[in-house]
Amino acid sequence: MTRGFAGSGAALLRHGAVVCAIAVVMFFLIRVIPGDVVDVLAAEGDLSDSEIAALRAELGLDRGVAAQFVAWLAAAARGDLGLSIRFERPVAEMIWFAVPGTLALAAKALAIGLTLGIGLAAAAVIWPRRVFVWLVNAVNLWSIALPTFCVGLAAILIFSIWLGWLPVLGQATLPAIVIGIDIAGQLAKPLHEDLKEIAAAPFVRAARARGQSRATIVFRHLLPNAAPVAIALSGLILAGLIGGTLTMEVLFGLPGLGTVALQAILGRDYPVVQAVILVFALAIVLVNALTDLCQRALDPRLRHD
Amino acid sequence: MRISPVCADEGGAGSVRSRGAAIAVVILGGAVLLALAGPALSGLDPLAQNIGGANMPPSAAHWLGQDHLGRDIFTRLAVGTRLTLFVALAATLAAILIGAVLGLVAIASGRIAETLVFGGYDLVRAMPSILLAMTLLVALGPGILPLTLAIGIAYAPIFAHVARAVWRRESSAGYVAAARVMAAPPLSILSRHVAPNLFGAIVTQAAIVVPRAITTESVLSFFGIGVTPGTPTWGRMIADAVRHAETAPLALAMPVAALSAITLAFALLGDRLRLGSDPLRRGMAA
Numbered sequence: 220m221t222r223g224f225a226g227s228g229a230a231l232l233r234h235g236a237v238v239c240a241i242a243v244v245m246f247f248l249i250r251v252i253p254g255d256v257v258d259v260l261a262a263e264g265d266l267s268d269s270e271i272a273a274l275r276a277e278l279g280l281d282r283g284v285a286a287q288f289v290a291w292l293a294a295a296a297r298g299d300l301g302l303s304i305r306f307e308r309p310v311a312e313m314i315w316f317a318v319p320g321t322l323a324l325a326a327k328a329l330a331i332g333l334t335l336g337i338g339l340a341a342a343a344v345i346w347p348r349r350v351f352v353w354l355v356n357a358v359n360l361w362s363i364a365l366p367t368f369c370v371g372l373a374a375i376l377i378f379s380i381w382l383g384w385l386p387v388l389g390q391a392t393l394p395a396i397v398i399g400i401d402i403a404g405q406l407a408k409p410l411h412e413d414l415k416e417i418a419a420a421p422f423v424r425a426a427r428a429r430g431q432s433r434a435t436i437v438f439r440h441l442l443p444n445a446a447p448v449a450i451a452l453s454g455l456i457l458a459g460l461i462g463g464t465l466t467m468e469v470l471f472g473l474p475g476l477g478t479v480a481l482q483a484i485l486g487r488d489y490p491v492v493q494a495v496i497l498v499f500a501l502a503i504v505l506v507n508a509l510t511d512l513c514q515r516a517l518d519p520r521l522r523h524d
Numbered sequence: 525m526r527i528s529p530v531c532a533d534e535g536g537a538g539s540v541r542s543r544g545a546a547i548a549v550v551i552l553g554g555a556v557l558l559a560l561a562g563p564a565l566s567g568l569d570p571l572a573q574n575i576g577g578a579n580m581p582p583s584a585a586h587w588l589g590q591d592h593l594g595r596d597i598f599t600r601l602a603v604g605t606r607l608t609l610f611v612a613l614a615a616t617l618a619a620i621l622i623g624a625v626l627g628l629v630a631i632a633s634g635r636i637a638e639t640l641v642f643g644g645y646d647l648v649r650a651m652p653s654i655l656l657a658m659t660l661l662v663a664l665g666p667g668i669l670p671l672t673l674a675i676g677i678a679y680a681p682i683f684a685h686v687a688r689a690v691w692r693r694e695s696s697a698g699y700v701a702a703a704r705v706m707a708a709p710p711l712s713i714l715s716r717h718v719a720p721n722l723f724g725a726i727v728t729q730a731a732i733v734v735p736r737a738i739t740t741e742s743v744l745s746f747f748g749i750g751v752t753p754g755t756p757t758w759g760r761m762i763a764d765a766v767r768h769a770e771t772a773p774l775a776l777a778m779p780v781a782a783l784s785a786i787t788l789a790f791a792l793l794g795d796r797l798r799l800g801s802d803p804l805r806r807g808m809a810a
Contacts, residue, residue: 237650244647248663363795364788366739368746372762372780380770461652466743480655481747484662496655503650 234504241500242295245493246288258487291493301490303483310494313479318498320475324391324398325464331399332456336406337449341437343407344414355407362404367463370397371470394467401463402456406449413448417441446517453510461499544792551789555605555782562602570595570603570756582774591765591775600756601778607757609786611672612737616730618676619737623683624726628718631691632710642688645681653678657740658749666752671744675737686729687722694718731794735787742783758783 261271282290294301301310339358343351374393417423418441426436468477476495483491563570573595591597623645630641648656657678664670694700694717703713738758744750745759746766753760758779765775 237646240643240647241650245659248659360791364791365784366735366787368739368743369780369784369787372766372776373784375766376773376776376780380773458652462654465652465654469747480658484658485749487662492659496651496659499652499655500650503652 231508234508238497238500238504242493242497243288245496246291247284291490301494303488303491305483305486305488305491310490313491314476314494314498317474317476317479320391320473321464321468321477324395324467324473324475325460327391327395328398328402328460328463329456331395332402332406335399335403336410337442339403339407340410340414340445341442343411344418344441345433345437352411355411358400358404359408360404362401362459367397367401367459368466368470370400371467375470390471391473394463394471394473398460398463398467401459405455405459406452409452410445410449413445414441417444443517447514450510450513450517453506457503457506461503545796548789548792548796551785552793555609555786555789558602559606559609562605563599565602570600571754591761591768591772597775597778600761601758601782604756604758604761604779605782607668607751607755608738608741608759611668611675611741611757612734614672615675615737615741616679616734618672619679619733620683620726620730622676623680624687624722626680627684627687628691628714628722629711631688632714642684645684648677649681653736654740654743657744658747661744661749666749668751668755671741671750674744675740678740679733679737682733683726683729686725690722690725691718694721728794728797731790731797735790735794738783738786738790742779 266274291301299311302308303310303313306313335358339351339355342349343355371394374397378393423436423440426440431439464475465477465480467473468475469481472478476498479491480495482488483495591600627641627645630637657674660674660677661670664674691714697717700713700717703717708716741750741757742759742762745757746763748763751757751760761779762776762783765772765779768775
């Protein structure tokens with residue numbers, strides 16, 4: 220791998236191409252969907268044939284798909300994502316209002332997941348004879364065997380219905396914990412394997428021989444060296460995070476991109492669907508690019524080639 | 525590969541793992557039995573409503589009670605098991621066809637075909653699978669077949685990349701080079717020399733994908749864009765029951781429990797297959 224500024228430039232270009240291609244493919248895919256928003260509106264209220272035709276013309280839906288695409292692309296290039304057909308609000312505004320909810324849930328879940336995952340893996344290396352090794356395996360099996368969808372439903376069933384503790388719907392703590400445990404499970408096991416290997420390395424023995432404390436060894440020697448493994452897992456973690464957030468939002472009735480996406484897909488609200496997909500694609504590509512950068516920053520071997 | 529220290533370290537885990545495989549077989553066997561014999565056993569119609577019996581607890585006639593419309597939960601669960609397993613297995617098969625088979629044919633057909641087809645897989649991979657399946661499903665319309673296809677497409681890239689990895693490993697093998705020297709056509713090298721070695725890798729991967737396909741199906745049906753309302757898959761049952769969870773908790777708890785049990789079974793099975801397929805670690809699995 221030849222990596223330098225030219226390398227990052229090429230990677231950036233490739234990432235950009237993926238986002239553009241997704242935008243194009245989705246645009247046409249969505250328009251293959253039988254029935255447009257006008258059909259949905261007509262089914263909900265009484266619209267005469269002339270009103271339907273007028274509405275289609277107003278929304279530009281009577282034009283060919285190619286013409287619609289050119290119009291959309293030109294507007295998108297100016298940063299204008301169009302109007303939501305159903306809610307008659309700017310799409311950018313709808314996304315803007317939905318993003319904080321999703322980000323807050325994702326950030327909470329990520330914080331819980333990283334703390335738990337890294338903490339368990341580190342604890343299992345420091346005290347290999349205690350319960351932590353078992354916990355690492357348990358949380359790993361948990362995340363493989365129990366989809367967040369199931370855990371979320373079970374949580375609703377147990378906490379709000381059987382125990383009657385709290386109004387579960389509409390609050391973000393429980394879903395964040397559910398997603399967080401899932402992330403921790405995916406992270407803890409590979410991280411633990413890696414930490415075990417590093418802990419056996421001569422430089423760790425040397426540090427121990429110098430009389431350094433356990434905390435110093437863990438924070439100065441073990442964890443920084445395990446960072447590349449954690450970062451390499453970021454794609455997997457992100458996929459779990461996005462899928463989990465989407466599902467949990469709908470399940471727990473939280474405002475956010477997942478709820479917006481579902482409503483838009485069910486209502487054939489093309490501009491909103493496109494925008495949501497674009498936002499997710501951008502997020503994924505951004506994280507991939509950041510992963511690339513972090514790996515190079517943390518691993519000097521990748522910098523000079 | 526760290527062989528000796530890992531074996532010493534995880535010696536105790538082996539027995540847990542084989543017990544896991546036994547648990548998996550019991551759960552899966554139970555699910556298949558329920559799917560095949562369940563509806564006949566109860567002799568009830570999964571769609572028959574009986575408002576008088578709404579939210580009734582389990583009884584001699586209704587083994588798991590009745591849901592908010594008085595439908596028999598056991599029969600619905602059995603029919604749901606049949607539908608859910610069918611969709612998941614068919615979707616995985618579709619993913620193998622779209623991913624591994626198409627991917628390998630593209631690889632065998634030359635550089636340009638490979639770039640194009642794998643570019644397509646990369647696009648699919650850059651989208652959250654649930655969002656992609658949602659969009660595809662709305663485009664294809666509701667129903668069992670579109671559902672199968674949408675989930676199949678969303679998971680195809682996983683199989684494509686497994687297939688390519690095996691192809692790259694195998695194509696540097698001596699016997700493949702020998703076949704090339706003998707001017708065997710690429711497709712025959714693929715089918716006669718590479719495909720047999722691919723089988724194990726695909727099966728292992730399938731054990732990972734099937735439970736995900738089950739979950740995806742359930743989530744999609746829960747969102748109301750999977751199967752039509754008259755089709756009681758687990759996701760559909762959950763969607764119906766979640767609004768009436770306080771009065772008929774079993775109608776929600778049963779499909780959730782079934783979904784959890786089946787994903788657990790596949791996870792245990794996949795773990796076992798992964799260890800079994802790696803000769804260096806095979807000793808540990810026993």
